[in-house]
Amino acid sequence: MADRITPRNVNYSDWYIDIVIQAKLADYSPVKGCMVIRPRGYALWERIQSVLDGMFKATGHQNAYFPLLIPESFLQKEAEHVEGFAPELAVVTIGGGEPLEEPLVIRPTSETIIWSMYKKWIQSYRDLPLLINQWANVLRWEKRTRLFLRTTEFLWQEGHTAHATAEEAQEETLRMLNVYRTFAEEYLALPVLTGRKSESEKFAGAVATYAIEAMMQDRKALQAGTSHNLGQNFAKAFDVTFQDKNGNLSYVYATSWGVSTRLIGALIMAHSDDKGLVLPPKIAPTQVVVIPIYKTANKGEILDYSSRLVQTLKEEFTVEYDPDDSSSPGYKFAEWELLGVPVRVEVGPKDKEKNQVVLVRRDTGEKSYVALNEVKQRIRELLDAIQKNLYQRALEFRISHTRQIAQYTEFKTFFEEDGGFAESPWCGSADCEARVKEDTKATIRVLPFGNEERANGVCVVCGNPAKHLAIFAKSY
RNA sequence: CGGGCUGUAGCGCAGUGGCUAGCGCGCUUGGUUCGGGACCAAGAGGCCGGGGGUUCAAGUCCCCCCAGCCCGACCA
Structure with a gap:
């Protein structure tokens, strides 16, 4: 018997941690507050990255990379910004065995170092808009951490854009908020509310902060993404000006926006159940798992049948195959449910005889028997149905609460x-x-x-x- | 950083100051099983979180430290 998952109604926090650990998404690290993202967790992040990255490119953004270390003085150039982040900074004071002349901050976010560069790159309205994103790690010395939801170091993307007018910056801010909303709803099956943050909740250094907010199964809210209109605050702090067509000099307008590995936490807390992880098919690294069921006597023929099926399914879906004979079918069912694979395919002697397979959907547990020549079509439909159901279920939950x-x-x-x-x-x-x-x-x-x-x-x-x-x- | 709980095998836990520290799961080997977490047999695996004390004797009592989780304050 594997470790049990604490049921949600017994202790929601324990349930969440049990899922993260037992579904092998992440593990505690030797460093307090940090986590190791394991292959199954990282695969989820890679899916998130690849979809979002496509959406960023489609809206005209390019990726770049800025350094991890930021001169301490840079943070201090924007008053609100430094005030907001100072308490959670980690600072490097020694390099190569020598005390540094100026301490270097490990980035908690990259506005300052990016805008120090934008000063060099922006002189004319022809240089605008400048639309850059980076995938990076950041570090914030949080007092209290929780796997994926808040860790000292986390992975994210941060977009940093520069614009000629306030209107364009506002447009960009809302455009990216909308990208996040679309992504959350269509891929993560996560219904979100969008809107502006109050003054006290806004980002340190922003003129206005917008966010997508989702409801978790314990009815608490989770901020799943933010988009900030930074106005001219950072342009002024770093003296970034440009000349317009008429020769007038003015400060550049900025936005920044980001989502982090916290999205994985959102995914877990929105959809999963007491059996384990439940993943929306469009973001699941593995969509289908094939489990052959055989006895010693018929092992050869069943494995032959199932492995040919796997080959066919791989043409269209991401598939894992579990033919191992060291654990029983029942054990495997439970295990793959824990891991959150949306559709399970069972193939045994009865199925081979009838030229069929058994399909089981993760979200409802519903079983269906499908003829071999219709399998791909049915799986396609099932994945689609699961995606819609998860969204609908989460939406109804939010509405009812x-x-x-x-x-x-x-x-x-x-x-x-x-x-x-x-x-x-x-x-x-x-x-x-x-x-x-x-x-x-x-x-x-x-x-x-x-x-x-x-x-x-x-x-x-x-x-x-x-x-x-x-x-x-x-x-x- | 305050309050609480917990540190004993990979995981979950038992363990009146007393002899060689146990149990379940997992792991290894062999065999039988196999359509919802199978079974038998034989094994491997411990600086009892770390340091200091008390004692003839400490996993057990005392002090300090460290770590993890939960609850607050702070945050994506």
Whole structure:
């Protein structure tokens, strides 16, 4: 008997960690707060990378790479930025055995080093827009870490763009937010809310931060991606100006946007169950696993049948094959369910006799018997159905745990009980936001787009006229 | 960084101050099984997290340290 996964309703945190460890996605490292991403976890990241990278290229971005180490003074050039990141910096003070003249910060994010370079590269409106992305690791000395959701070092991509006008920068900010939304919904089967962050939740150094927010199965919110309009803050800090057609000199407008390995955490917490990982087919590194079922007597003929099937399936799907005779079929079923492969194909003597296979879908456990000549077609349909079902299931879950609340007593009760997303009018003041956090631990996750008009009424906290309809939730 | 819990075989755990530290799972070898986590047999595997003390005697008691998890404050 393998290790059991703690059921979600017993302890959600333990369940999450059990999945990560037992599905072999990651492991704890010798260094506190860091994790080792194992092949099954890294394969997921590679899938995420390849899809997103395609989307970035399709929207005109190019990849580049900037150094890991940043002169400490660079961070200090943007006041809010340094204030936001100073507490979580790791600093290199010795190099080659000698104390460094200027300490080097291990990047927590790359705005400063990138904008120090943009100063060299941008002089004219002809140099704009400059649309660069980098895939990198960053390091933030977090007090409390959790596999994938928050680790000291994590992998991400960070886009850094430069524009001639505020309008273009805003357009880019929203374009990339939309790329994230599309990716989350279509590939991760993760329904997300999009909108702006409140002042207190925005990125250190940004004019405005936008985010995609998803609801996990414990009804907490997870910020799955952010897109920042940086205005001219970094251009001013690094003195990046350009001349327009009329010869006028002005500061460049900037955006930055990123998603990280946290997405893998989102994927797990949104879809998985007490049997293990559940992966959307469009992001699953392995879509199909083939398990032959045989006795010693018929081993040869069954393996022959199953391996020919595997060859056929590999023409269209990513396939793993598990013909090993050292564990029983039942064991393998459980094992592959734990690993999250969307479709399992069982082939045994009965199937060979009837020229069929058994298909089992991971999300519902439903079995079907399919003729050999229809297998590819049926798997295609199943993968599609699973993808849609996971999205739909997550969406319905979010909707059923989202409540419109106008009364503060009800609001507090909501978060004392099951919780979820509270959609409530808010006056816009940081004081009310802080009070909510104090009283309920919930924060404003996002100010959804197009909701200003719906914000008729009064702030759920203070009773003053509302300016926004905000989404409040406890979050990761 | 505060509070709590836990460190004993790869994993999960037992282990009144006393002799050679156990159990389950996993692992190795051989054999029988095989359509939902099979079974038999024989093996391998331990600086009892680290350091200091108390004691005739410490996995067990005391002190310090370290690590991990959970709960807070901080954050993607």
